[in-house]
Amino acid sequence: MLTRLYIDNFRCFEEFEYRPGRKQLIVGPNGTGKSSFMEALMFLRRFGQDGVLADALPAMQPTLWASRKKQVFELEAALGGVFLYRLEIEPPKETSRPRVRSETLQFEGKPVLEFVEGEVQLYDRFIPAQRFPADPFRSALAITPLGTDEVSRFKLWLDRVFCFRLNPFAMAPRAERPQQAPATDLSNFAAWYSHLVQSDPQANFALHQSLRESLDGFNSLKLESLGGFVRILVADFAGKTSQTGFHMGRFGLSQPSEPITTGDMMLGASHPPLRFGFDELSEGQRCLICLYAVLHFVLTKAGTTVVIDEPENFISLREIQPWLMAASDAVDENNSQIILISHHPELIDQWAPSCGVQFVREKLGPVRVVPFHGEPDSGLSPAELIARGWENE
Amino acid sequence: MSRASLVVVLAEDLRHQRFVLRYLERLRYTRHDVYLEKLPAGRGCGEQWVRERYAAAVKAYRSRSKRAATALVVVIDADRGDVAGRLRQFEGTLESAKESPRDAAEKVAHFVPKRNIETWILFLTGREVDEDSDYSHAEIDGNRIKDAAAAFHGWTRPNAQPPTRSISSLLAAVPEAKRLE
16 A cells, blocks of 8 residues: 655645555645645656656646755555655756656665666666666656566556546546546546456446445446447436436437346336436436446455545535445455545545544645644534634644 | 435444444445434544534434434443443433433434443454453454444344343443344
8 A cells, every 4th residue: 555655846745745544535725735646646657657757747847946956756655565666857957858867666675676877777686687778758667577576566556556536527428449547537437447347247246236326216337339349338227207208318329128127126117217328427427436436446456545536526415425435444345545635524524533634834835744633622523623724723 | 316314323433433334234224324423523522522412413313203214323432431321411411402301212222332432342352351441542443343243233133142241331232222123
């Protein structure tokens, strides 16, 4: 799990250090770096995987008041021992491109990979092994093939760090081919789901169970062929309207001909079932489906780290708590990790007392992380305390 | 239309909440059947928090129970006091709020661990405990809470034999749990 993130000289982060727990809620006023924290993590993940530094967001946005000539990012992860990944970037000067000053990976304080001055040094069981020149505009970690135990373990973990900021307006219902990686906004949800159903039918079954509890009349989510490789994500609901009220949708979706059954209970036996294209669902329904998909397909896998920025967006108040309980259980039962960023009272009231941290800034200075302490004698709930601005007094 | 919750849980802290949730799971309540009341803002003030909200929670329960199935579970540590003392406090709270005392038919269950919820969790998972020592700092993970709730469920099932050894606050919770049947 992610145990530490250190950022220096990116946006509002100056010598910023954050040590997340297994379950964490990040709260804080606007402009305290909550979303930037996620973006820094996304950058490190992308850089460690794809390896291209050009156009990297952090390098474009050094801290305004800092005059340092480098940006530093460190990731620490407990994976049967502590990994420390450190990246130093030289921000671009006028027309030049950002470049890697150094990139290192250590395990339990011993070297695994070092990339300095255009030379990569790999270590085999901590003894210097292969050495080769590399492009200072790319990640040495990304170009190092899976093989040495430590590099593989760290890279595989990095693959299991997921950051989400759901945007239902961007979620396309069409999937041309399965995609293994979810986009941050889940704009490729249909294509990702297409991959997931094939790779993890058990999780898909659990997803359906959760959605039947959460969405009134929901029966199933499926991909329907539109010809060729193109498929469209549809959701079947038990019909509650008259037969003449059939809505075929703009893709002219076929409607299920048989009454929909759920377990031993028949839904809508007296009403025709309805099939909706994914984009015909409400924004909230789409987000809820995505949140449960993240829960069942990602969070139930040991070793995954999931960060979600404002998961409650578009979700009805009634549905927040059941999802939160399910997420908490998934983390407890599978040793995964979840970090939520939220302003929502329901999340704050449930999670802040036990696993809340606040991102705070004084006078637009650097961001600090402080535990959420609450105010035992106030008689106020955590959200009420924050709403009054009394949480740091 | 949103599905209505069936059981409201008023708890003084996260572990109390988790224990009750796991117990309700054993009774086949789903996450959608349960609504967790908010927790207090700070640690160490939970019992006061629960007492302050108790009358409103009972009032809400009574209002809803006239038209739909519902239940209320209140879980609060006895701390250095005793179970009877906490129940008297609840009675007093209802009286102050001009609410009638809890009657035997109401699905309002009071779980009052003595000395604290950790005492129950440890005992139910096989550790020797007494009700005077403070176990609130014991290392307890989610699985242990789940196991404890499962053991407690075993005690409260229809036709279950009374345990041969127990602690008094847990025994007092068995008839309370029966209110949820």
